[in-house]
Amino acid sequence: MVNIKTLYVISHLVMIDLDIDMRQYDCPFIDTTDDVDIAFSAVQWQLDTDDETLETRLIAKGETAGALETGLRELREHPNMTECYILSKRDAVAQIGTTIEETNAMRTIDRNGGYITGPFRIEDGRERWHVGFDDDGDEDRTLAELERHNDFTVEDRDQLGPTALFDLLENSDSAMRLLEGCRSLTETERTTFEAASRAGYYETPRETTLEELADHFDISKTAVSMNLRRSERKVLKAALTALENIDDGGAH
Structure with a gap:
């Protein structure tokens, strides 16, 4: 028999999933796509809160091969970029590895109990984020803090229970x-x-x-x-x- 405590735990196993259209003002990828016809899609990412850095593997796609070269050059020269290297490249598409300094938005989300739930995409000076929270309080606090230093719109919000998550x-x-x-x-x-x-x-x-x-x-x-x-x-x-x-x- 399922007891009351178990029912309470199950009923609170939810994830709030936000689809956010984000513009950070300290992100190398966003600044680069502002100036060059290039887009970035994340393949893998790892946030190191101790070193305050984000390591990523991304696919970079330029409008042309020339745009790709220009975009990667600007990305390397960005003051918040620690490391940027090419893993493979063909025509106007490249797979790259990067390490950037933790942005204000990343720090805010992590500090308030949020987490990234899916790959992000950056194009035309905007970034598509998928962010998860375990309760409404963490969500509300994070969004309030993000408004101080970032421009964003919550495009979609889902609340998934244990059955949907499984x-x-x-x-x-x-x-x-x-x-x-x-x-x-x-x-x-x-x-x-x-x-x-x-x-x-x-x-x-x-x-x-x-x-x-x-x-x-x-x-x-x-x-x-x-x-x-x-x-x-x-x-x-x-x-x-x-x-x-x-x-x-x-x-x-």
Whole structure:
């Protein structure tokens, strides 16, 4: 039998997850994307609170190969950058390793019991953060302090209970496979797929036609159809693979 104490503990096993659009005023990555057409996506990160530094592995993508070179040069020269080195590079994309001084926002979140729950992305002078808290008090205190030295907007807020958290962790591989399938779309396939969906092509009855989509993109109806079929095939294959993994996980 589950006692009252156990029920209390289970009911308080929640995570508050915030999706924050952030502009820090002491972040080397944000300052660099302000000046250069380059974007950074985190692959791995490690905050060292004793040394007050953040070590990261990132993917840097420039608008051109020249933009990548300029962006990496500015990043190395930033006063808050301790170390920046290239792990691999091809055309306008590079994998880099960095160590930066702890920013005000990172210090504030860590000091108030917050933690990073997902990879961050920096582009056009803004940064997308995923931050978790264990209770409302930590969240409120952190956001109040962040307002003093940073510009940010909370874009989304979820409160996940133990069942949702377990399900999320248990099916992380399925989610990653679906994400990889979406990322496999070319730019043309993605924009065509998105435009068709927004215009109601997949509604019943359809709210737009191939002819209208062809006019929108100024290409032939055959080309639109081919782009849609390729994108549908990739997304469907990824979704089916994810579903198989979910079924496999539930069978154990």
